[in-house]
Amino acid sequence: MSDVIATVARTVHQGTVVSRADFRAFYTWRTWLFGWLVRLLCQVLFYSTVGVLVGDPEYTRYIVLGAAVTVCVAEAMLAVSSTCWDHHGGTMGLLTASPVSPGWFYFGRSLQWPASSVATTSVALLVLPPFFGVQWTWWQVPVLVGLVALTCLSTYCMTLLIASVALVFPEARNVIGNITSSLVIVVSGAMVPVEYWPAPVQWAAQALPVVHGLAAVRLLEAGAPDVAVAARAGWMLLAAVCWLAAALSSFRWIFSRARTDGSLLG
Amino acid sequence: MRTALTGFALGSGFQVRTMARSVDTYYTLATIPMTTAVLLSMMLYSGRTDLASYAVVAPTLMALWTAALVFAGEMIADDRKNGRLELLVASPVSPAALVFGRLCGAMLVSLPAFGLAVATAGLVFGHWVTVHHPVVFVLAALATALATAATATALSALFIAAPGSRIVQNTLSMPVFLLSGVVVPLAFLPLWAAAPGRLLYLSWGADLFRDALTPGPVEHTAARLAAVLLLGALALAFGTHTMNRFLRRARAEGSLSRV
Amino acid sequence: MHALEISGLTRTYRRRGGEEFRALRGLDLDVPRGEVHGLLGPNGAGKTTLCKIVSTVLLPTAGTVRVLGHDVVTDTARVKGRLGIVFGGEKGLYDRLTARQNLTFWASLYGLGRAERRRRVDELLERVGLADRADERAGDFSRGMKQRLHLARGLVADPGVLILDEPTVGMDPVAARDFRALVGELRGRGTTILMTTHDMAEAAALSDRVSLIDRGTLVMTESPAAVGDLVSAYERVDARGVPDRVRETLAGLPGVVSVTSPEEGLTRVETSSPDTTLSVQRALVEARVRDVARSRPDLEEVYLHLVGERGMAVGE
Numbered sequence: 111m112s113d114v115i116a117t118v119a120r121t122v123h124q125g126t127v128v129s130r131a132d133f134r135a136f137y138t139w140r141t142w143l144f145g146w147l148v149r150l151l152c153q154v155l156f157y158s159t160v161g162v163l164v165g166d167p168e169y170t171r172y173i174v175l176g177a178a179v180t181v182c183v184a185e186a187m188l189a190v191s192s193t194c195w196d197h198h199g200g201t202m203g204l205l206t207a208s209p210v211s212p213g214w215f216y217f218g219r220s221l222q223w224p225a226s227s228v229a230t231t232s233v234a235l236l237v238l239p240p241f242f243g244v245q246w247t248w249w250q251v252p253v254l255v256g257l258v259a260l261t262c263l264s265t266y267c268m269t270l271l272i273a274s275v276a277l278v279f280p281e282a283r284n285v286i287g288n289i290t291s292s293l294v295i296v297v298s299g300a301m302v303p304v305e306y307w308p309a310p311v312q313w314a315a316q317a318l319p320v321v322h323g324l325a326a327v328r329l330l331e332a333g334a335p336d337v338a339v340a341a342r343a344g345w346m347l348l349a350a351v352c353w354l355a356a357a358l359s360s361f362r363w364i365f366s367r368a369r370t371d372g373s374l375l376g
Numbered sequence: 377m378r379t380a381l382t383g384f385a386l387g388s389g390f391q392v393r394t395m396a397r398s399v400d401t402y403y404t405l406a407t408i409p410m411t412t413a414v415l416l417s418m419m420l421y422s423g424r425t426d427l428a429s430y431a432v433v434a435p436t437l438m439a440l441w442t443a444a445l446v447f448a449g450e451m452i453a454d455d456r457k458n459g460r461l462e463l464l465v466a467s468p469v470s471p472a473a474l475v476f477g478r479l480c481g482a483m484l485v486s487l488p489a490f491g492l493a494v495a496t497a498g499l500v501f502g503h504w505v506t507v508h509h510p511v512v513f514v515l516a517a518l519a520t521a522l523a524t525a526a527t528a529t530a531l532s533a534l535f536i537a538a539p540g541s542r543i544v545q546n547t548l549s550m551p552v553f554l555l556s557g558v559v560v561p562l563a564f565l566p567l568w569a570a571a572p573g574r575l576l577y578l579s580w581g582a583d584l585f586r587d588a589l590t591p592g593p594v595e596h597t598a599a600r601l602a603a604v605l606l607l608g609a610l611a612l613a614f615g616t617h618t619m620n621r622f623l624r625r626a627r628a629e630g631s632l633s634r635v
Numbered sequence: 636m637h638a639l640e641i642s643g644l645t646r647t648y649r650r651r652g653g654e655e656f657r658a659l660r661g662l663d664l665d666v667p668r669g670e671v672h673g674l675l676g677p678n679g680a681g682k683t684t685l686c687k688i689v690s691t692v693l694l695p696t697a698g699t700v701r702v703l704g705h706d707v708v709t710d711t712a713r714v715k716g717r718l719g720i721v722f723g724g725e726k727g728l729y730d731r732l733t734a735r736q737n738l739t740f741w742a743s744l745y746g747l748g749r750a751e752r753r754r755r756v757d758e759l760l761e762r763v764g765l766a767d768r769a770d771e772r773a774g775d776f777s778r779g780m781k782q783r784l785h786l787a788r789g790l791v792a793d794p795g796v797l798i799l800d801e802p803t804v805g806m807d808p809v810a811a812r813d814f815r816a817l818v819g820e821l822r823g824r825g826t827t828i829l830m831t832t833h834d835m836a837e838a839a840a841l842s843d844r845v846s847l848i849d850r851g852t853l854v855m856t857e858s859p860a861a862v863g864d865l866v867s868a869y870e871r872v873d874a875r876g877v878p879d880r881v882r883e884t885l886a887g888l889p890g891v892v893s894v895t896s897p898e899e900g901l902t903r904v905e906t907s908s909p910d911t912t913l914s915v916q917r918a919l920v921e922a923r924v925r926d927v928a929r930s931r932p933d934l935e936e937v938y939l940h941l942v943g944e945r946g947m948a949v950g951e
Contacts, residue, residue, distance in 0.1 A: 145547040152550035159560040164422040200726025260796035292410030302421040
């Protein structure tokens with residue numbers, strides 16, 4: 111058992127080595143701060159101003175929280191693209207030939223995005239809502255950051271399953287990522303309550319980790335009891351574990367399927 | 377002038393053919409229904425059905441600007457990487473006109489984009505948009521598309537002359553959507569945010585589009601169209617100048633084909 | 636037990652439109668331990684498919700492959716741990732990682748512990764001559780350096796069997812020479828190597844035995860010396876300024892295989908024995924043809940004789 115854990119830890123760690131190098135090639139701290147972060151903050155403002163347009167301050171506060179939390183969705187979704195980078199780099203065949211457990215490797219491989227999104231989402235959530243009348247007390251800040259971290263990681267688990275699918279259609283990776291993240295934002299209760307949508311959509315939305323993460327943040331803001339916030343976080347983690355399990359099996363299945371049809375090897 | 381016209385015609389024709397065959401074009405369009413759904417659900421949820429047309433205009437303009445950013449960033453870089461840039465510069469057409477032509481062709485993507493936004497609003501939400509001022513609408517569409525292509529030409533020249541600036545390519549989407557009021561008119565923003573927004577052609581275009589879909593009379597149509605076109609022309613002049621200067625310098629230094 | 640036991644190996648691909656393409660058709664091949672085995676054949680012959688199946692990234696349609704006694708289909712994990720692979724070309728490295736990071740990455744995935752990993756990576760960097768560039772990004776390396784890093788990567792788990800698929804493709808002559816020295820060194824250590832190439836000279840210089848494969852089947856397996864004998868079975872005489880009348884006479888001599896004109900003014904007579912060669916030379920001297928030279932075809936021409944004139948033109 112400890113052997114298995116050691117192997118998993120080693121595999122994830124090596125994934126993060128690649129992930130760190132990719133991240134550094136992608137951003138300098140300047141481009142991250144003034145490019146990426148500013149872009150994401152503008153995205154939150156973009157949606158929040160719709161609240162101003164319709165002339166409802168209460169609704170504006172609702173939107174700004176939703177838009178800030180769902181910042182992590184778009185960023186975690188970048189894992190769909192980075193999972194496919196091994197295709198272009200020609201390392202896919204070598205990975206298939208190695209004794210690596212593909213799911214855990216890919217878990218580490220794109221970990222840079224949820225890590226970055228903990229920072230971007232926290233900043234978005236702490237800085238922008240106060241301009242629209244949301245006030246955080248000092249003790250709420252660590253809880254909020256903790257909730258954000260869990261939401262980012264849980265959303266990332268969901269993304270991994272989608273990334274494994276994208277591995278089969280690597281040329282469609284960007285569209286798969288974009289469509290999924292917009293779809294999640296539509297039904298997640300970020301801009302309009304989940305209850306706005308037809309019942310089947312509401313049920314399906316419960317499977318999305320971010321739905322629970324966002325609900326927990328809204329409960330925290332409303333001053334709900336700790337138990338209620340913790341319960342929502344628990345549901346989110348449960349969803350995340352299910353997504354991760356599905357993603358691990360999916361990667362395993364795709365790698366073994368690749369051996370029969372010779373795909374993935376480029 | 378003739379070389380400019382030839383370049384323009386060649387470029388736009390080439391782009392339309394390339395785009396029709398490229399899967400990427402269809403991918404760009406795939407998120408339109410989602411954007412429409414987000415914005416429209418917000419209007420309808422808050423009971424502002426009168427603003428529903430805003431949620432149809434915005435995704436169209438967003439697709440236009442996104443296409444401009446993507447093509448401006450990749451067009452010349454691709455040509456350069458594949459060694460086509462030298463051949464283009466050696467040919468008798470005006471390079472800036474060729475790029476402008478290609479980008480104008482790329483703007484045709486807004487037609488299916490608008491169609492998709494209208495269809496989403498109608499089929500999913502049962503809200504069919506009426507074009508109350510068709511002439512203003514068509515003129516606004518033409519002027520905005522031309523100005524977008526012109527601005528993209530300027531960006532394209534900037535990206536090639538200062539490759540480091542390409543880093544802004546990905547970040548120029550949301551700030552521009554916000555500052556040019558593609559969803560929320562500048563009138564709703566504080567003055568310090570609205571003032572720079574007025575320098576963006578897109579803010580004038582967005583206002584015209586919305587007015588064309590609203591029953592009330594459209595005021596100062598000609599002046600506002602002129603504002604869109606003037607800002608576009610300025611961008612095109614800047615783009616042409618920058619590109620020519622860059623190519624002259626690159627020819628002198630022999631750095632044309634260097635990636 | 637052989638290091639590689641391949642029997643009845645068949646692999647069929649389904650192309651778009653449902654049409655089937657057989658890359659390997661019942662191929663049999665045994666490679667003893669410690670042998671360097673050259674696999675020769677034109678593009679599309681099935682060499683790469685064979686390498687992929689042996690390296691466990693592709694399943695056979697029929698037949699078996701055993702690596703050091705372990706079946707590639709049923710005992711995949713054991714095979715993976717005992718096998719190193721080097722695919723030719725520049726791809727397959729993490730360009731944004733340094734040479735050391737690349738090697739450490741794979742060493743770790745192959746289950747080497749921390750201390751062993753460090754020792755092994757240092758040793759390999761030294762061996763492929765990259766020790767003083769170890770902390771530079773692989774993406775900035777020249778082609779030859781990348782290829783050396785690839786080889787080090789393939790050796791990271793100290794494999795008993797090494798698969799080299801077109802390892803010197805695109806290498807400059809100096810890099811290729813260094814590479815061959817490395818393969819020689821590995822042979823000295825008893826590593827079994829299966830190496831594909833379409834460079835005859837490379838195969839002849841490095842291999843203990845050479846197999847020719849064409850259209851998915853084995854044409855022959857011989858030692859380079861035996862291939863050399865095959866080469867000497869053919870001789871040829873090149874002459875310039877041969878009158879047509881004399882050409883007809885030469886073509887009629889017993890033992891003459893062919894009379895061709897590979898270029899303007901040049902006549903090439905291929906013979907099947909040294910005796911025939913002598914009578915051809917005599918006939919040319921009698922006809923007062925002065926410009927006469929006797930030569931042997933190189934390995935490449937024999938190879939072309941065997942696989943036909945399709946040469947390298949066939950795409951995979």
